Amino acid sequence: MDRSRLLWRSFASAHPLTPQWICRRCLHRRETPPSPSQLIRSARQRTQQHQRQSRRHNSTKYDQPGDDPNFVGLADTPPVLIRAGKKHNFYGLAFLATIPITAFILGCWQVQRLSWKTDLIAKFEDRLIRDPLPLPPRIDPDAIQEFDYRRVYARGKFDHSREMLIGPRLLDGEDGYLVITPLVREDQGEGSTILVCRGWIPKDKASQAKRPEGLPTGEVVVQGLLREPWKKNMFTPDNVPQEGVWHFPDVKQMAEHSGSQPVWIEETMKSDLLETYRRTEKGIPIGRPPEVNLRNNHTQYIFTWFSLSLATTIMMWMVVKKPPGGGARAAGRAVRRNG
Structure with missing residues (x-):
């Protein structure tokens, strides 16, 4: 017997086959025919592979772009006219x-607005330096505009039971109210009561029980300015007189509510820091200073509008000076350089 066979037999006898070395699943598996979907998928894959190979062949067919008969260079494109004269x-x-x-x-x-506002402020300041006038018993509401910022004085008693608080109003960053109290002038006859804006009080002094010193009961002499109060803007809510809520001074509405004339007097006081602190602590209304507080920002507006006009004029001049065809100059320089 051949020597190789003897070696194989000795190896087989020393290492017999065991069941775990044999794949039983492979022995019993039967080949099943492919389904139609698998056939379609394989055909589609072969088609895509063929297309990729054909594209790769076409892309590498020509070594240089100029060798391709379908290649279009810059020299082959039609000329484009530059719109230099548009x-x-x-x-x-x-x-x-x-x-x-x-x-x-x-x-x-x-x-013009600056000139008008300057003349208006000068007219009001001229009225401030005049001696105060005694307020007549009856005042025509239509004539108040002619006496705006005119210093007047009146004698009478405050009716604190019909007091009205307008707010919230700020003074030096602190929240509070404006105190409006009817001034009853008994010596002037019936119907001579007027509205007096006594000044500002802090919010924690809104209750009359917390400010007894700010409620004079005897006869007083009020000196102030005959004014037309500010108007309501679109953001200010409406007043609710039935609930005692006042957001802005509607003189006619407040006069009907308190039974007085539609006349608004703003009580004045000299600016004194110590007096202001004392009144704030005791709840005594702080009157306004006797000065004109109209805003005059028209100088800033003049500078803004004229600067805008000058800047936009320069921009428009640059647009008109520059020709519409921006490439015309470049084309001309290229022609001169090549020539």
Whole structure:
């Protein structure tokens, strides 16, 4: 017997086959025919692979782009004319021209407003330096505008039972109210009661029980300014007289509620820091200073509008000066350089 066979037999006898070395699943598995979906999937994969191979072959067919008959170079493209002589859009220039013109008109209007406001402040300050006038028993509401900021004085007694608080109002960052009290002038006859804005009190002194010193009971002499109070803006809520809630001074409404004339007097006092502290602690209303407090910001508006007009005019000049065809100059330089 051959020597190799003897070696194989000795190896097989020393290492017999065991069941765990044999894959029983492979022995009993039967080959099943592919399903139609598998056939379609395999055909689709072969088609995609063929397309990729064909594209790869076409891309590497030509070594240089110029060897491809379908290649189009820059020299083969048709020339494009540069719009060097095109005019600017008329409507666009007209719209740009309206901006500096409008700003200039608004600046001139603010110049007129500045002159009007300066004359108005001068007229009010002239009224402040005059001696106070005694307030007549009956005042025509239509004539109050002619005496705005006029110093007047009146004698009578405060009716604290019909007191009204307008608020919230701030003074030096502190929340509080304006105290409006009817002044009954018995010596002037019936119907001579007027509304007096006595001044500001802090919020914690809103209750009359907390400020007895701020409620004089005897006859007093009130000196102040005959004024037209500020108007309500769109953000201010309406007053609720039935609940005693007042957000702004509606003189006619407050006069009907308190049974007085629609006349508004703002009590004045000299600016004194110590007196202000004393009144704040005791709940005595702090009157306004006898000065004109009209805002005059028209100088700032004039500078703003004229600056805007100048800036937009320069911008429009740059737009008009620059030709519409931006590439015309570059094309001309290229022609001169190549020539």
